[in-house]
Amino acid sequence: MEFLRFLLRRVLWSLLVLIGLSMVIFIIARAVPGDPARMALGPTATQEQVADLQKKLGLDRPIVEQYGLFVVGLAHGDLGRSLLTERPVNDDIRDTFAATLELVLATVFIAMVLGVPLGVVAAYWKDRWPDNVVRIVAIFSAVTPSFFLALLLQILAGYVLHILPTTGRLPPNFDFAPSHTGLVLIDALIAGRPDAFLEGLRYLLLPAVALAAATMGQMARITRSSMIDVSSQDYIEASRAFGVPEWIRVCKYMLRPSFVPPLTILGLEFASLIGNAFVVELVFAWPGMAAYGIRTILQKDLNAVMGVVMVSGVFFVLVNLVIDLLVGLVDPRVRIRGSRQ
Amino acid sequence: MSEALLSVRDLSVEFTTYGRTQPVLRGVNLDVPARSHVALVGESGSGKTVTMKSIMGLLHMPPASISSGAILYDGRDLLTMSRRERLKLTSTDMSMVFQDPMSSLNPVFTIADQMSTILKYADRRLGRSRSGRERMQRVLEVLAQVRMREPERVARSYPIMLSGGMRQRVLIAMALLSEPRLLIADEPGTALDVTTQAQILKLLKDLVEERGLALLMITHNLGVVRETSDYVYVMHKGVVVEEAPTADLFASPKVDYTRSLIDAVPRLTGARPAMPVEAAP
Numbered sequence: 001m002e003f004l005r006f007l008l009r010r011v012l013w014s015l016l017v018l019i020g021l022s023m024v025i026f027i028i029a030r031a032v033p034g035d036p037a038r039m040a041l042g043p044t045a046t047q048e049q050v051a052d053l054q055k056k057l058g059l060d061r062p063i064v065e066q067y068g069l070f071v072v073g074l075a076h077g078d079l080g081r082s083l084l085t086e087r088p089v090n091d092d093i094r095d096t097f098a099a100t101l102e103l104v105l106a107t108v109f110i111a112m113v114l115g116v117p118l119g120v121v122a123a124y125w126k127d128r129w130p131d132n133v134v135r136i137v138a139i140f141s142a143v144t145p146s147f148f149l150a151l152l153l154q155i156l157a158g159y160v161l162h163i164l165p166t167t168g169r170l171p172p173n174f175d176f177a178p179s180h181t182g183l184v185l186i187d188a189l190i191a192g193r194p195d196a197f198l199e200g201l202r203y204l205l206l207p208a209v210a211l212a213a214a215t216m217g218q219m220a221r222i223t224r225s226s227m228i229d230v231s232s233q234d235y236i237e238a239s240r241a242f243g244v245p246e247w248i249r250v251c252k253y254m255l256r257p258s259f260v261p262p263l264t265i266l267g268l269e270f271a272s273l274i275g276n277a278f279v280v281e282l283v284f285a286w287p288g289m290a291a292y293g294i295r296t297i298l299q300k301d302l303n304a305v306m307g308v309v310m311v312s313g314v315f316f317v318l319v320n321l322v323i324d325l326l327v328g329l330v331d332p333r334v335r336i337r338g339s340r341q
Numbered sequence: 342m343s344e345a346l347l348s349v350r351d352l353s354v355e356f357t358t359y360g361r362t363q364p365v366l367r368g369v370n371l372d373v374p375a376r377s378h379v380a381l382v383g384e385s386g387s388g389k390t391v392t393m394k395s396i397m398g399l400l401h402m403p404p405a406s407i408s409s410g411a412i413l414y415d416g417r418d419l420l421t422m423s424r425r426e427r428l429k430l431t432s433t434d435m436s437m438v439f440q441d442p443m444s445s446l447n448p449v450f451t452i453a454d455q456m457s458t459i460l461k462y463a464d465r466r467l468g469r470s471r472s473g474r475e476r477m478q479r480v481l482e483v484l485a486q487v488r489m490r491e492p493e494r495v496a497r498s499y500p501i502m503l504s505g506g507m508r509q510r511v512l513i514a515m516a517l518l519s520e521p522r523l524l525i526a527d528e529p530g531t532a533l534d535v536t537t538q539a540q541i542l543k544l545l546k547d548l549v550e551e552r553g554l555a556l557l558m559i560t561h562n563l564g565v566v567r568e569t570s571d572y573v574y575v576m577h578k579g580v581v582v583e584e585a586p587t588a589d590l591f592a593s594p595k596v597d598y599t600r601s602l603i604d605a606v607p608r609l610t611g612a613r614p615a616m617p618v619e620a621a622p
């Protein structure tokens with residue numbers, strides 16, 4: 001019951017955040033210089049044609065009315081038409097979101113399964129050579145720009161070694177389309193197509209690794225410092241005195257209390273990657289929403305930009321909600337204090 | 342006293358930090374006969390905690406190193422036996438009661454989880470094994486022995502759901518899990534209020550007497566010494582400066598340092614301490 005109330009409060013807060021976001025993005029989109037109608041029609045269009053399109057888009061109406069129309073559309077789940085693709089924004093986002101989601105999920109997965117163990121290793125051998133190696137790797141992976149790593153991987157794995165494909169999600173003319181969830185790997189499993197799963201994995205690997213490096217470095221560093229904090233706690237000393245074996249102490253008694261900071265950071269990274277994946281998506285020609293968002297921003301395609309921002313916002317809020325629940329699962333103190341408030 | 346259960350012989354420990362070596366224990370001798378109640382008293386920095394950690398094998402080496410001496414348990418030297426044998430003794434036959442109930446329990450696991458993990462590995466070291474259900478039974482049994490009214494509820498709880506006194510009882514229960522013969526108590530209850538501490542000490546004393554355990558009480562509190570021990574060692578600057586049966590020590594302390602410790606105990610009758618206790622370096 002307490003828990004439901006906590007959840008309800010979080011959902012209400014999230015709604016407020018999203019309303020605020022819709023206002024901010026609406027104002028910013030209109031404050032940016034440049035006329036969307038003129039940009040869509042090109043320099044050769046006549047003044048009448050431009051005025052016509054402005055009227056069609058509703059750009060001649062007062063700004064408050066424009067916002068009202070936008071919100072009404074939003075409430076109906078209608079994001080309007082894109083000037084760039086001349087399709088409903090809903091369709092564009094539906095087609096591209098899954099690709100970005102798959103990429104980001106893979107990224108977060110890689111960052112976690114590599115970053116957390118690296119952090120544990122570094123903390124266990126603090127100030128010895130494994131720690132130094134991990135710290136150097138973590139720093140380098142955190143400061144290497146993702147586009148640089150993307151190009152490097154593309155050249156190495158694609159053009160020099162010829163072991164992995166460098167563009168797209170699946171081979172051209174491959175007779176498989178992700179039709180259930182939009183995620184190639186999941187849909188391949190659902191459809192019982194191991195060949196499609198393997199191909200999807202091969203195409204996913206390079207962009208995901210390029211995108212994961214920075215987050216992995218971050219995870220390793222945070223896990224390390226959190227583990228070191230916990231390792232000097234009395235309860236770790238106590239479990240040593242009671243003869244609990246070393247690996248249980250490290251992997252259970254130390255890791256779990258240390259896990260909240262990395263988990264929180266992972267949540268933030270997860271959500272921001274949805275928007276920031278565009279560099280990697282462009283380099284690997286990954287048909288994702290982040291790349292779509294960038295193209296529409298450059299075209300001042302207002303409906304599409306606002307659509308992408310709103311979807312990213314909803315996603316951000318959802319991911320953070322899930323992370324909060326996970327934090328409560330990992331650390332009972334959060335759960336118990338939260339329900340007592 | 343060669344028949345002592347635990348006998349610390351001429352133990353010297355030093356700490357090396359930034360290339361400088363500092364002696365911390367200088368030839369400490371201490372005996373805990375079976376079923377006896379011994380106190381080791383001293384101010385902060387006197388070396389009582391280092392003595393305890395040396396016995397339990399909890400010293401971090403480096404920076405610490407044991408430069409000479411022996412720690413005999415049942416006549417066998419803990420310092421020269423194999424790591425495995427030593428762990429078997431320190432995690433089953435002798436047990437620690439930890440000092441601070443607020444920080445000595447892992448906050449993210451239930452009491453049942455923590456206690457049955459300890460039991461599982463203690464059993465394994467002794468070459469026994471129990472099913473999960475039998476382990477749980479033993480956990481509940483020990484929780485009841487430390488006078489916990491609702492053992493099931495306590496076992497299901499996370500530490501944050503329990504009061505300080507209850508957590509301290511859990512720490513005592515943890516020490517009793519593997520049926521040790523020697524309890525080493527590191528100032529249990531200092532972190533609690535006076536009434537609760539008195540209850541905890543009473544409980545500890547009852548348990549030790551019921552079971553015929555040997556008790557080594559490490560404390561800075563002479564009130565605790567008087568309550569819980571028959572024999573006292575007084576430590577100062579890494580040396581045992583005086584040892585005597587508890588009653589004798591309070592009646593006629595031989596060393597100035599001991600006298601100043603006794604005088605420093607606040608009394609309700611209004612007398613102020615005769616002189617300040619000489620501070621540790």
